[in-house]
Amino acid sequence: MLKQQRFIQSKVYFPAIIGLPVIIWAVGLLFYSGPLILSSGENPVQRVLGEVTASLVVTLLGFNLLMTTRSRRVERILGGLDKMYFIHRRSALLALALLVLHAAVSPRYPEINPGKPLGVLAMLLIFLGIALSAAPFFKRLIPYHKWLTMHRLMGPFFVLGICHSFLVPTLTGKIPLVRSYILGIALLGIGSWLYRALLHRWLHPHNSYKVTDVKRLGNAVLALEMAPTGAPLPSLPGQFAFFTFPGIDPGESHPFTIASAPEQDRLRVAIKNLGDFTRSLQKHIQVGSTVKVEGPYGVFTQSRSSAKRQIWLAGGIGITPFLAMANDFSNSELNVTLYWTVCKKEDAFFDNELRVLAERKPGLTYKLWLSDKNGPLRTEAMPEVMGSDNVAVFICGPEAFRRSLTAQLRAAGIPRRSIHSEEFTFR
Ligand SMILES: Cc1cc2nc3c(=O)[nH]c(=O)nc-3n(C[C@H](O)[C@H](O)[C@H](O)COP(=O)(O)OP(=O)(O)OC[C@H]3O[C@@H](n4cnc5c(N)ncnc54)[C@H](O)[C@@H]3O)c2cc1C
Structure with a gap:
């Protein structure tokens, strides 16, 4: 339980x-x-x-x-x-x-x-x-x-x-x-x-890491893998940390969600180009760069809900907490459907990984939603929402995505206390 x-x-x-x-x-x-x-x-x-x-x-x-x-x-x-x-x-x-x-x-x-x-x-x-x-x-x-x-x-x-x-x-x-x-x-x-x-x-305590792998996924997303140089950061799937890259800008620390499961030996983040810092990171980060990691923070984790039926809704880069949760998924009591909505197929960088995870893990279902073909994701397209009185919904994505889906879920009768969301902004 x-x-x-x-x-x-x-x-x-x-x-x-x-x-x-x-x-x-x-x-x-x-x-x-x-x-x-x-x-x-x-x-x-x-x-x-x-x-x-x-x-x-x-x-x-x-x-x-x-x-x-x-x-x-x-x-x-x-x-x-x-x-x-x-x-x-x-x-x-x-x-x-x-x-x-x-x-x-x-x-x-x-x-x-x-x-x-x-x-x-x-x-x-x-x-x-x-x-x-x-x-x-x-x-x-x-x-x-x-x-x-x-x-x-x-x-x-x-x-x-x-x-x-x-x-x-x-x-x-x-x-x-x-x-x-x-x-x-x-x-x-x-x-x-x-x-x-x-x-x-x-x-403030922090953990030190070195970048071991850099993947530039299209022009907009950077996936980094890091190995600890000392004690690894203890985290729960869905949590985030503040990352400082001293070789790029020692004065700036930015929050990114940990996209790897705690038992994986490399810590992974997927970072979307959204401004000056993330653009400069995309250009200058290299294998061997040092990273200071402060955390973990956040409560967008399974501790938010005891419901055995869950729907995970990810919009774009909002997939990162669910990557960690899907990799960690091993609870035979849970029945989860993950919807990942992206604008077009080329943006679904983690599609293969999620398909393989869903095939391997009983209880985890994964559906990719392409909004260029199907329009924005709507609750009518999610049979799991309808008539379900003990379902928990986790949402992570752009603010408009979160607001629109929260309103639809509320209209479909899901109580507010069953809807959990993570904001990717603090101000
Ligand atoms: C809890 C949380 C988890 C996140 N996880 C991810 C993730 O997994 N992948 C991802 O691509 N992005 C994630 N983000 C967003 C990411 O932190 C910002 O996109 C990034 O910091 C933008 O920095 P920038 O200088 O390139 O852009 P800017 O144009 O300077 O900033 C764009 C917006 O990002 C936010 N932001 C910028 N710097 C900071 C900071 N130091 N602290 C807090 N917010 C900041 C502000 O709201 C700002 O308006 C997360 C944010 C939060 C709060």
């Missing part, structure tokens, strides 16, 4: 992350007997509301910085790095709205204080940083590596905000429980940022 893994989803994360500071404030105020205002004429409701919203912003951004450390424990709790970054984005937008509310309701303190201009500066920078990072227009306009460099400035902006909160007179400073809480979250956020900025590349 497969053991199903459970995660904290956004519908649990957000009430918890908002509830935490609210409860801390409620308990703190319960035991606080001093005045709720800091200067005469202030409105106590505005004072409390202004400071609670500030605590919420600090909490959301502090936990967001924790997420950037790529802690495997945190990503597993949140359902994988892709789901974690989804929560990260939503948290940032919520923090932005709360920051505006904080500025709008907080009573103005009459005395001159260096924390005041610092607060205005921090607010403007955090506002700009989140808007530039999250707005789809800028995401399209700015290349990923430049976007990432800019996004990393959120750490220093957070530090400015924290300095502001400790310099200006606050009610927070007068309530020991709230003060300790904010200090704790500030240390968590600043520590996470410093770790990510300075220590991650040295301290």
Whole structure:
């Protein structure tokens, strides 16, 4: 019996992350007997509301910085790095709205204080940083590596905000429980940022590999095989890792899914040319090149579901996790149908391998779907979907593919909890 893994989803994360500071404030105020205002004429409701919203912003951004450390424990709790970054984005937008509310309701303190201009500066920078990072227009306009460099400035902006909160007179400073809480979250956020900025590349564990085989599959896909030069990376089929190729660009690490099964002695990845880095890799990678592999990450694995009937849907390069799963397939209790959709027959580079695997492995059925001949894959073409109440569906492919099939599966009566997908993008 497969053991199903459970995660904290956004519908649990957000009430918890908002509830935490609210409860801390409620308990703190319960035991606080001093005045709720800091200067005469202030409105106590505005004072409390202004400071609670500030605590919420600090909490959301502090936990967001924790997420950037790529802690495997945190990503597993949140359902994988892709789901974690989804929560990260939503948290940032919520923090932005709360920051505006904080500025709008907080009573103005009459005395001159260096924390005041610092607060205005921090607010403007955090506002700009989140808007530039999250707005789809800028995401399209700015290349990923430049976007990432800019996004990393959120750490220093957070530090400015924290300095502001400790310099200006606050009610927070007068309530020991709230003060300790904010200090704790500030240390968590600043520590996470410093770790990510300075220590991650040295301290985060990685495995070293050498490229043993390079296959250029058409103009668009590169298949690499690598042998470990030390301990091999322990991974589950469907997981991915961050790969750095020091001979090509020591500063860039990119996520690719491990397309080999754990018991295979060579680690394989299949990489599609989608931008500057992947194009340069296609040109310059050679047998003997060294590779740093950091991971494994992700929960797009069999632990997602205990269903014995499964449908695996792959779009284009989204076949990579299923290559690992199909190679690993040995569960006689499972009945799986893999649909791989490609634009044209020439793009189906792993067709032979998958046919052979399906012939050899009872319980695994493989179907190639050519969209130039048959149009986009639709659920009506998948008899396994119809009338099946205990089926799990795994989807990996371009966003439009994932969205369209998820909507069709939902319309066909497959519950959302039975549909598992992997995003090939983090921002
Ligand atoms: C979990 C996961 C698994 C993936 N598995 C595969 C795979 O098996 N095969 C494959 O061909 N592609 C895979 N990708 C996509 C691959 O990481 C990107 O195509 C690649 O990093 C593009 O880099 P680029 O500089 O050539 O292109 P760019 O034009 O710079 O980027 C194209 C897009 O790729 C994403 N991207 C770029 N750099 C990074 C980075 N360092 N970290 C995160 N995302 C980045 C961004 O969304 C960006 O918009 C995967 C992505 C993720 C998130």
